[in-house]
Amino acid sequence: MRHRMLSRKLLFPADFQIPSRNAKQKAQKPEPELIYDAWLASRAMPGQTGSYLVPGAQRPLTLANARLALFVAQHCTLDFFKVLFRLNPLRTTLMMSLNIVRSLFPAFRGYSQALIVDELLSLIASDSFTWSRLLYPVSTELIRRAIEGCLDTFAASNENVVLGSARFFIEYKQMEQRVRLDVPTLADPTVRALLQESDLFARSFASGGFGMLSPLDFIHLFSLMTEIASHLFLIISLTRGAFQFGILFMSIFSTLLPLILPWFTCTNDQAESPTSAKEARANDRQERLRNLAYSDVYRPEIALFGLGDWILRSWSSARKIVLASEQPLYARPTSIIDQFNLMEFVFIIQNVPLLLLFQKSSASLGSLTVYRSSIQSLMYASRNLVTTARMAFQGIFLMSAYTASMKLKPRLNPKHEDALHYMTVHGGINITARNISYTYPGSSEPALRNISFSLKAGETLAIVGYNGSGKSTLARILLRIDDFDKGSLLINDVDIRRYNPAEYHSHLSAVFQGFSKFSATLKENVGLGNIDKINYRPAIETAVHLAEADTLVESLPNGLKTILETPGFESFSFAGSMNPELSQRHGLSGGEWQRVALARAFMRANEPGIDMLLFDEPTSSLDARAQNQIFDTIEKISKSPSGEPKKTVIFITHRLSTARRADKVAMMENGTISEFGTHDELVAQNGAYASLYRASV
Template identity: 65%
Template sequence: MLSSEDFQFLSRSPPAPPKKPPSPAPPPDSVYDLWLASRELPAQRGSYFVPGTQRPLNLANARLAYTLTHRCTLDLFKVLWGLNPFRTTLMMTLQVVRSLFPAFRGYSQALIIDELQSLIASGSFTWFRLFCLVSSELLRRSVESALDSFAAANEDVVVESARFYIEHKQLEHRVRLDVPTLSDPIVRDLLQESDLFARSFYGGGFGLLSPLDFVHIISLITEIISHIFLIYSLTNGAIHLCILTLSILSATLPLLISRLGISFEHPEPVCPTQEARAAERQERMRHLAYSDVHRPEVALFGLERWILKSWADARQMASSSGLSSSWRDSSVMSRINFSEFMFALQNIPLVLLLQTSSASLGSLSAYRSSIQSVVYAIGNLMATSKMAFQGLFLMSAFCASMELRPRLQPKDEDAVTYRSMPNGGMSIVVKGLSYTYPGMSEPALKDISFTLQPGETLAIVGYNGSGKSTLAKILLRIIDFEKGALFVNGVDIRRLNPSEYHQHITTVFQSFSKFNSTVTENVGLGYVDKMESKPAVERAVRLAEADGVVSSLPDGLRTILDTPGFDTISYPGGFSNHQSPHHSGLSGGEWQRIALARAFMRANEPDVDLLVFDEPTSSLDAHAQKQIFDTIQKISRSPSGEPRKNVIFITHRLAIARRADKIAMMENGIISEFGSHEALLQKNGSYAALYQASI
């Protein structure tokens, strides 16, 4: 039977190394090839680093990085730049201007100190003059802080829009990918690295990797050049021991302050409720988009656009409240860095020391701070360049993932549109169909052939593991097949666009998805277009005999249904809120009714030609089962009783199976018997034996 495990993917173990000695690799061509080449273990073709592993810095990878920069990085930067050209240009300019600050700061302090030195030497020192000089220094620092604060706020806006773009693009592509594409271990690695790239926009979480690393490199180089220039202009030899001691002391002062627990950090802003809700909703949508368990239902019910829209709406809500608070927090006063003031005050002992010194203290001080800054900036540049180098490969994973094409998607030149039959229903012709799960040696289906006329009902019965659910998945176009052919309304199913085909189907999987959301959404997801329509949801709930369940819930249709194993993706800021008072759990049978209601949301739509149910009533009592099948039968017929939709159901209850027009008895991946209940009983074969055993 269909189960969530069916859609779990193969373990991501790297493919085994080839037996033959490796032949020289052809030069990688696409961004995907380049990305893959960067992951290859040295001297082991076909074996790969695990996703997220840092690429060794060698000539081959440097070449790949260079090519990738041409192939995708520059284009991506161009797109990101285009999102906010003015702010991005401003951000770059401010980065460069701010990188000149440290050198300018050293120079300005040197000037002040030298002036004081000459005032003292000439005997015209006054405390008022000292006050004026220190005040002018403080003013300069305040202007610097204000610019820093403005630059930080501007940077937040630029990063936020880039982050939105990247995440939206990623979600957009992810929801389109089908089960066969996602089953490929290399594709899964690619998506994982692309995900790391998207997460890097939250900053700091992955070895401090950030997309701003590329910008920082430019500003660090500018900073180093400006310091070197200053050092060069100051070099005159002498270094005073006391100044050195005081410098060491002044450098350790901020450390001592932090040791003593004196903090000037701003308190964490309180997360407003609306923002928290939006974040939670975003997290749910992400979970739906990324979860393998929900993938079949996402595909079948065409939830892609709805997921994207819900995520974007929630994102917008979270960003608007988040941004307003970020602008609030970025007010000039709140951003003034007190440790910078402490640093300015540390110059006073140097000035007092002037009385015992004949050297130019200003130049010594500037020399000292520039040396320190150059050493620090070079270290920083090396670390940042290393991160940017790794970032290039993660970025290429993102670019390559954007080019992935769902495997079930026909080529544009082969694609044909789904054509409905004149009186509804679906003609299904299966010829010699075989399928083996990836990595398995034994086929799950062998040479399956049967025909179903429009409006006919088929029951698939048989022993555990005989291939019933696999056959259903192929008919639903969730997975492909290797051999044979499948025609739907006379058209090869491989020429149909799966998302278009899915609009004509509704289903209940045996292990259907349980969404950690309201009853309305759990049911309404079956037909997103009508999710907002309360009467439509209520009608579906009634058809599934779930109205009793819903009325007993604390908040009716708005009750959030708890699901075990709702695993959030650990995005910074993402969390799930289980504190709502209107939460409730459901029993297995109650959940089954909700899943049936979901299928019934769209079952009645005229476009829907095929209803597929995999053990839809396994947890229901005999009375409820009969009622549900009566409803299914009613839906599949016109008001005058003419069959207008095909129904395929998998069941172990043969008393239910006998209601079908045709029965397929499956054993070991083959259809061993096919025909009506009466014909199969007359045959006195496996079906008859199974039927006798069940009554």
């Protein structure tokens, strides 16, 4: 596509107007922004400025929305289908062609039946009826039906492949964008609504779910119109007199009632096929990985530990297994026997006794057969046309959400012309913060106010203070998880905003206060700290040992392979699955989970190139002895065997006895650093830190 990437914050007006031809030439906005504006305008509630429909709500069919849908269709539909066409060019061409050809089958079938009935009429009327003369038209119809059935079966099988690849592609791109976006981008409520509708589009695409857009909808619209036109042509060509008009009226009346009755009846759902253990595991794994990509809880560690590519690879392999098992649910090929429909052919033969009704008429029994089949098909096709058009109308706006969301750029990423590679210095990183302030979106009070301090490479900083003083917020800004509103932050004398966050994160390791509890094995929970060594058992065992978690591993039923139970996530059960692994999950206490989080951080902490370690309340659930052991380990990791500092260490703690280990201490109150210096200096000042320290010892 020839679109530019969105580079500014998504703060667009709701009163979007469709540009005129002259206005389009003068428009300054890049096209993706116009598509975003159209999407946002479609959600506006009439007469309520600033109020929008909830994500996924049906757009009312109004003139304004029709114009918006036309604008979106003109600007992104063709490019969107070009992308899908490139996935399977030959099969997609076949799919489109066969859908048009198959739309002519009903009319041709009705005409063929009329010929057979008229041939029967001629044989009976001639008084020379023989079974051998009847055999020819019957066998001709059987052969035609067999050929039609083979073509339908091939078309359905080909459609399976096309829709499967298209669905996987859309879902993959959606997952890829999700793991790429950062916390500040996802904090925007409008962006979240955009992503929700984009997700609806991705999850329902080609699957028939939610009644949303399918890549066949526009093809179906054309094929349905072709089918309707062919039936109308056939009916008009046969209606040449008052008697024929009478037959046509009677056929419409007799066909209308059975078509209306099904609208008031419920159909039984098809029984689900049993799910194998492999498919059940794949289902469970794809949902767990999707939960990682979509949950805000995991976002900081996904960014810090660079888990995006691993999530995509793992989800991709599991999703392919699931899609292979789901294919019959949304595009099951039909057999030749199903297509043949013997009862319909018997119905034609049952019309032969009506011959006596037409012996004195110019009308033929074949015309009655055509009327019945064509009118019935016409009714069904018209109803499907309306339904498909309605789904396409709603799907266009979901497609616009998907198109606009693919152009979102993480807000923490620097502009290309401003980007610099990470600057390495000996012994860790230098940090210089000057008047940093930050207010969370939707909040009126700043979380940080004029934060200023400096830290040399290899030094250790303890951040202490009361709850709610901004300690964890400062940690997230230092880790480049959140941005700041005012001030400057220099890392190795370079503005942190000029670093690519992914490159900067590759030189850090951390334990967050709200660390992630992944619904996975203990081995994966630890190994995610260094994804390149997730399958390297010695590295995982070393990290577990550093976190003093050896006893924990020994106590679990399956050791490192034990699947850990996490709050807020329930594994899915599937019909026919008998997979005990999915139900055997082991719960951990708060202290045990904290050791797992520490082991995850230690997976990377010992690696060369890691310049800073940040621990936010890493031992809050551990006893004093375990706390001292962990800090001894941190000190050992951060220094060379000769005692020379090699990593900068920052830890947040509510136990001030451990703050004495640090080279510098930052006392935070009401979102700012009120005191900064060594432990002895702050005690000597006899200020807030000294008071807090004396109260804790």
